[in-house]
Amino acid sequence: MVEESYPENIKRGEKTKYRLARSMKECMKSTSVENITVKQITENCGLTRQTFYRNFLDKYDLINWYFDKLLVKSFEHMGQGKTVYDALVKKFTYIQEEQTFFSASFRYDDQNSLRQHDFELILAFYENLICEKTGKVPEENIHYMLEMYCQSSIYMTVKWVTGEVTCTPEELASMLVDGMPGKLTELFTELEILS
Structure with a gap:
C-alpha cells in the first residue's frame, strides 16, 4: 500500500x-x-x-496531470517576475525529485505521451507570456522559433531525465537558455524575463 x-x-x-x-x-x-x-x-x-x-481517461492522462502539477509551480515563478532560467531550474528540480516517475514517463513516446504534453504546455506558456507582456499574439516567425526551441528543450530534458546527459538542474537550465535562438533571446531580454 x-x-x-x-x-x-x-x-x-x-x-x-x-x-x-x-x-x-x-x-x-x-x-x-x-x-x-x-x-x-x-x-x-x-x-x-x-x-x-x-x-482520468487512462494512465497517460494520470501522468500528464501529475506533470501539470509540477509545471504550474515552475511557471508561477516566472509569473512572479522570475526569469526563464529560474523557472527552468525549478522545473528540473521538481523532475529530479521525481526521477523514477519522469524517467519512466519520458521514455514513452506514443499516444498521449508526456513529451507531447510537455511540448504543448511550454509552447502555450511562452506564447501566453509574450501576449501578456506585449498585448499581442506572437508573430508567425516567433511562433515557429518557439516551436523549435520547445522541441529541443524537451529533447534535452528527456536525455537528462533518462541519464544520457548528466548535469545539475542549474547546468541544464543554463544550456537551454544559452541555446535559445537569437531572436527569442532578444525578445525575452526586451520583455525582461532573461537574466
Whole structure:
C-alpha cells in the first residue's frame, strides 16, 4: 500500500488523484509504463477501477496531470517576475525529485505521451507570456522559433531525465537558455524575463 501524504494546500477532491499518482510511481519502480495496468494502479492504492476512470481517461492522462502539477509551480515563478532560467531550474528540480516517475514517463513516446504534453504546455506558456507582456499574439516567425526551441528543450530534458546527459538542474537550465535562438533571446531580454 502506498503511504498517504499530500502536498501542502491540496485542493479538496484532489487527494484521490494524488493517491493514484503515488500508486503509479510505485508501479513504475518495477514495470515499464506501457506494461502497467489500471488494475495494478488501483489495487496498489486500494481504489477501484471506477474511481480511476472518474478521475482520468487512462494512465497517460494520470501522468500528464501529475506533470501539470509540477509545471504550474515552475511557471508561477516566472509569473512572479522570475526569469526563464529560474523557472527552468525549478522545473528540473521538481523532475529530479521525481526521477523514477519522469524517467519512466519520458521514455514513452506514443499516444498521449508526456513529451507531447510537455511540448504543448511550454509552447502555450511562452506564447501566453509574450501576449501578456506585449498585448499581442506572437508573430508567425516567433511562433515557429518557439516551436523549435520547445522541441529541443524537451529533447534535452528527456536525455537528462533518462541519464544520457548528466548535469545539475542549474547546468541544464543554463544550456537551454544559452541555446535559445537569437531572436527569442532578444525578445525575452526586451520583455525582461532573461537574466
